[in-house]
C-alpha cells in the first residue's frame with residue numbers, strides 16, 4: 001500500500017522505516033527542509049538503534065522516499081500517518097496546532113479520499129476535532145476523509161524493536177473499511193514478514209502481539225492511560241524510596257520483591273531521578289488537563305507529577321549535604337540523555353542538575369555516549385568528554401544522571417585514583433553501596449542507607 005508519513009521525528013521516521021520494511025511504499029515529509037535534506041543524503045537525524053540499517057535497506061529497495069513538499073506527499077499516499085509533535089502548553093494542555101496545520105494541508109492538497117491516521121500522542125477527543133477540521137478546511141467538491149487513531153507505544157532507544165515486535169497494535173476507527181485497511185498495513189508485522197535487524201533468522205513467534213480494533217476515543221485514551229500508569233509506577237517506587245531512606249530499608253530489595261508478584265511486575269519500579277523524556281512528563285500533564293476538561297480530577301496523576309518533580313530537590317539535597325559548598329567545586333555529571341540508549345535530552349533530569357550547579361558556581365564537566373552534541377549549545381560553559389574517565393579527573397564529586405551501561409561498568413577503583421575526592425551521588429542506583437564503600441567512596445543514592 002502507498003503510505004504517507006507526515007513528521008520525520010522519533011515516531012515518524014521509525015514508523016516510515018518499519019512500514020517500508022513491511023513491504024509498503026512510504027513517502028515521508030517534514031516542514032524542516034534541513035532534516036529532509038539530511039535524509040535524502042542518507043543521514044539519520046536521530047540516534048535510534050537499527051534505524052539507520054532499516055532506512056538504508058528501505059531506500060535500496062525503493063520502498064521509502066523523502067520530500068519537503070507536503071502536497072506531493074499527501075497526494076502520493078492512500079493512508080496518511082500524522083506523526084507530528086504535540087508539546088505541552090504552559091497550562092499543561094497538549095498543543096495540537098501542528099495537528100491542525102496538517103489537517104489543513106491534507107484538506108487542501110488531497111485530490112482523492114484518504115484515511116488520515118493520528119499516530120502522534122493526542123488527548124482523547126482529538127479525533128473528533130480532526131474530523132471536523134478536515135471537513136471545515138476541505139473545498140465543497142473536495143474528497144472525503146476517514147479518521148483513525150493508531151497510537152504508538154515506542155520507547156526511545158528500542159523504538160525499532162518495539163515497532164517490529166509490538167505487544168499490541170491499537171487501531172481506533174469509525175468504520176469496518178478503515179479497520180480492514182489498517183489490518184492490511186500491519187499484517188506483515190503481525191506475520192513477522194519483514195527483514196528484522198534484531199532477529200537475523202526471523203523473529204520468534206512470541207514477539208508479535210495482536211491487533212485490537214476499537215473506537216477512536218478509546219484508542220486515544222489507551223495511549224494516555226498506558227503511559228500515565230507507567231509514570232504512576234515510577235513515582236510509587238520513588239515514594240517507597242523516600243520511605244526506605246527514613247526507615248532504613250533498601251528500595252532495591254523492596255521493589256525487587258514487589259516485582260516478583262506478576263500482578264505488580266518488575267518493570268518501571270526503578271527509583272531514582274524519575275522520569276524525563278518527551279512522553280511521560282507531557283502525557284501526564286495532557287491527561288490531567290483532559291480529565292479536568294470533562295470534570296474528572298485526576299489527583300493520582302497530579303501526585304505522580306509532584307513526586308517526580310521532587311526527585312531533583314532530593315538529589316540536590318544529597319549534593320549539598322555531601323559537598324557543603326558548591327561554588328568552585330569541580331563536578332563530573334555522568335549522563336545527559338533522559339535515559340540510556342538515546343541522544344534525546346528533552347525533559348532530561350541531567351539538564352536541570354547542570355543548570356542548578358552552574359547557578360551555584362560549580363565547574364561542570366560532563367560525559368554521555370550520545371547526547372553531548374545536543375547539550376553543548378545549551379550549556380557551552382560545560383566541559384564535555386566522550387570518555388567518562390576524563391570527566392572524572394580531579395572531580396570533587398561524580399553525579400550519575402543516566403543509566404548508561406558504560407557507567408554501570410565503570411572501574412571505580414581507577415576512577416577513585418583520578419578524582420580529587422571519592423564522592424559519588426548516584427541518581428540511578430547503578431552501584432552497590434557496599435562495594436563503593438569498600439573502594440573508599442562516600443556514596444549516596446536513592447532509597448538505600
Ligand code: UDX
Nearest residue numbers: 152153154155156268269270274275276277279338339
Ligand atoms: C515511554 C513509554 O515507555 C512508551 O511506551 C511510550 O510509547 C513513550 O513513552 P520513553 O519515554 O521512550 O517511553 O522511555 P521509558 O523507557 O518509558 O522511560 C521513561 C523515563 O522513565 C526515563 O526517564 C527513565 O529513566 C525513567 N524510568 C523508567 C524510571 O525512572 N524508572 C523506571 O523504572 C523506568
